Amino acid sequence: MTTAGWIFMIVSVLSVLSLVVYCVSKVLFYAPKD
Amino acid sequence: MSNVKEQWGSRIGVIMAVAGSAVGLGNFLRFPGKAAENGGGAFMIPYFVALLLVGIPLCWAEWAMGRYGGRHGFNSAPGIFSVLWKHPLSKYLGALALLIPMTVYFYYIVVEAWCLGYAWNYLTGNLMMGKNPGAYTDFFTTFTGSAADASLFSGTIQQSLIFIAITFVVNFLVVYRGLSGGIEKFCNIAIPMMAICAMCVLIRVLTLPANPENPEQNVINGLGFMWNPDLSVLRKPETWLAAAGQIFFTLSVGFGVIINYASYVKPKKDIALSGLTATSVNEFFEVCLGGTITIPAAFIFLGATTLATFTSSSFSLGFKALPNVFAEMPGGQVFGFLWFFMLFLAAITSSLSMLQPVMAFFEEGLGLKRKGSTLLMFLITLLGSGFVMYYSKDLAGLDSIDFWSGELFIVVLALVQAIIYGWVFGTKLGQEELDSGAELRIPRFVQFVIKFVSPAFLIWILYSMLTSKNDAGTLKMVEKLKDPIQLAGFCIVMGSLLFLWVMVYFAGQRWKKEGRA
Numbered sequence: 001m002t003t004a005g006w007i008f009m010i011v012s013v014l015s016v017l018s019l020v021v022y023c024v025s026k027v028l029f030y031a032p033k034d
Numbered sequence: 035m036s037n038v039k040e041q042w043g044s045r046i047g048v049i050m051a052v053a054g055s056a057v058g059l060g061n062f063l064r065f066p067g068k069a070a071e072n073g074g075g076a077f078m079i080p081y082f083v084a085l086l087l088v089g090i091p092l093c094w095a096e097w098a099m100g101r102y103g104g105r106h107g108f109n110s111a112p113g114i115f116s117v118l119w120k121h122p123l124s125k126y127l128g129a130l131a132l133l134i135p136m137t138v139y140f141y142y143i144v145v146e147a148w149c150l151g152y153a154w155n156y157l158t159g160n161l162m163m164g165k166n167p168g169a170y171t172d173f174f175t176t177f178t179g180s181a182a183d184a185s186l187f188s189g190t191i192q193q194s195l196i197f198i199a200i201t202f203v204v205n206f207l208v209v210y211r212g213l214s215g216g217i218e219k220f221c222n223i224a225i226p227m228m229a230i231c232a233m234c235v236l237i238r239v240l241t242l243p244a245n246p247e248n249p250e251q252n253v254i255n256g257l258g259f260m261w262n263p264d265l266s267v268l269r270k271p272e273t274w275l276a277a278a279g280q281i282f283f284t285l286s287v288g289f290g291v292i293i294n295y296a297s298y299v300k301p302k303k304d305i306a307l308s309g310l311t312a313t314s315v316n317e318f319f320e321v322c323l324g325g326t327i328t329i330p331a332a333f334i335f336l337g338a339t340t341l342a343t344f345t346s347s348s349f350s351l352g353f354k355a356l357p358n359v360f361a362e363m364p365g366g367q368v369f370g371f372l373w374f375f376m377l378f379l380a381a382i383t384s385s386l387s388m389l390q391p392v393m394a395f396f397e398e399g400l401g402l403k404r405k406g407s408t409l410l411m412f413l414i415t416l417l418g419s420g421f422v423m424y425y426s427k428d429l430a431g432l433d434s435i436d437f438w439s440g441e442l443f444i445v446v447l448a449l450v451q452a453i454i455y456g457w458v459f460g461t462k463l464g465q466e467e468l469d470s471g472a473e474l475r476i477p478r479f480v481q482f483v484i485k486f487v488s489p490a491f492l493i494w495i496l497y498s499m500l501t502s503k504n505d506a507g508t509l510k511m512v513e514k515l516k517d518p519i520q521l522a523g524f525c526i527v528m529g530s531l532l533f534l535w536v537m538v539y540f541a542g543q544r545w546k547k548e549g550r551a
Binding site: 001002004005006007008009012013015016017019020022023024026027030 | 078
């Protein structure tokens with residue numbers, strides 16, 4: 001695995017992870033309950 | 035206005051159901067194959083561009099149109115379109131959003147049954163056939179009946195028919211129980227279970243030792259096969275087309291599902307954050323799990339050369355290549371079961387979402403009760419799936435319906451929706467709808483994107499599909515219509531559209547009498 005490969009993988013996975021963590025935590029902990 | 039309407043039981047429920055609809059076989063089989071074939075890590079550049087410029091904006095547009103239609107008493111796309119665009123033709127365009135889920139279901143249920151069948155055969159040990167690639171190909175050919183037409187119906191009862199019957203019954207039992215009591219409850223259990231199965235397989239794959247016969251075939255190089263970027267592919271339009279196609283396929287945009295599911299969201303409840311959350315959950319399954327499991331596992335046991343022959347076909351990668359991997363992997367029987375059971379869960383949460391839009395139309399357009407709509411849908415899909423099961427040689431029946439409905443019409447419907455949202459319904463009303471109850475502020479430029487960028491992007495994709503000379507292009511598929519089975523598949527799709535248009539006509543008469551349209 002090349003350095004560029006690592007960079008592309010880590011950036012892609014972290015971008016998606018941060019989006020999902022942001023959204024799910026906002027839904028679960030910050031949004032008004034149903 | 036409508037009678038007593040169904041609604042989602044909870045916020046989490048609708049997010050799970052939409053995410054369940056989006057997460058399917060494509061996340062684990064199609065995405066890694068496409069990425070590996072189109073520049074590895076470099077594929078993620080057009081992929082994320084398409085996600086931001088087309089995927090997420092169009093998802094929001096569908097959520098907004100769906101809830102707006104629901105607020106005006108409609109849950110099915112023909113009704114919703116007639117509210118958004120007060121023109122006699124609008125409801126006939128909405129029929130496309132019934133056609134796609136209905137006809138895709140014809141073959142999707144068959145593939146779903148394969149996953150269940152494979153999971154069962156791992157559980158019983160029948161699929162642990164050692165290092166013998168030919169054996170797994172033979173198993174697939176026998177199981178799917180792809181050697182000859184009607185082979186599933188000859189002689190004794192074939193195992194796959196039993197699994198198709200089981201998946202049919204489970205799907206219709208769940209959907210008969212209704213939106214909140216059936217689909218929502220099922221997805222609330224299935225999605226976490228799917229995540230657990232995927233995490234177990236991921237941990238197993240990432241901790242696999244190198245292939246003793248060839249230490250170069252290790253997990254790090256497997257990840258490299260998937261992620262090492264080839265930036266030169268960014269100059270090729272095909273790469274961008276493949277990435278945009280993958281985004282459509284994965285997010286269920288232009289599928290007719292989100293617009294239906296969103297119509298059951300209570301007025302003044304958030305759709306902006308819910309829509310983005312469902313999208314992000316789908317991306318988690320695709321990029322974080324799909325992108326790190328399938329290819330590295332296959333690479334260790336098959337090596338780069340053999341693996342490259344499997345990446346172009348999702349079925350080959352999933353049902354022929356991976357069984358070789360599980361055969362050699364320590365604990366392969368358990369992980370093989372977990373993998374195919376996870377694929378089954380991914381498939382069933384998607385297939386359930388294909389039934390609901392059409393059944394909602396039968397109920398509000400033809401006045402059927404849930405029992406009647408379930409029975410009618412059961413009979414229609416049984417006929418359609420019967421065609422796919424009978425004409426199983428080289429999976430020709432499946433391929434034909436998949437192309438016309440699952441590829442071409444999806445782009446057409448997405449374009450129709452983008453135009454109706456941006457140019458008929460209007461971005462001002464659209465923004466107001468998205469802002470109503472929103473727990474996430476959607477930037478104004480998204481409206482510009484939906485109005486100008488998304489339709490332009492979609493027209494380019496449609497043009498490329500119509501003029502492409504490659505094997506999966508429209509020109510080639512038109513040529514293939516000389517084959518009677520391919521022609522029959524095409525006729526089934528067009529016949530279904532005609533049938534739905536007749537139903538929409540009667541629904542329109544009914545709504546007129548009721549003063550609803």
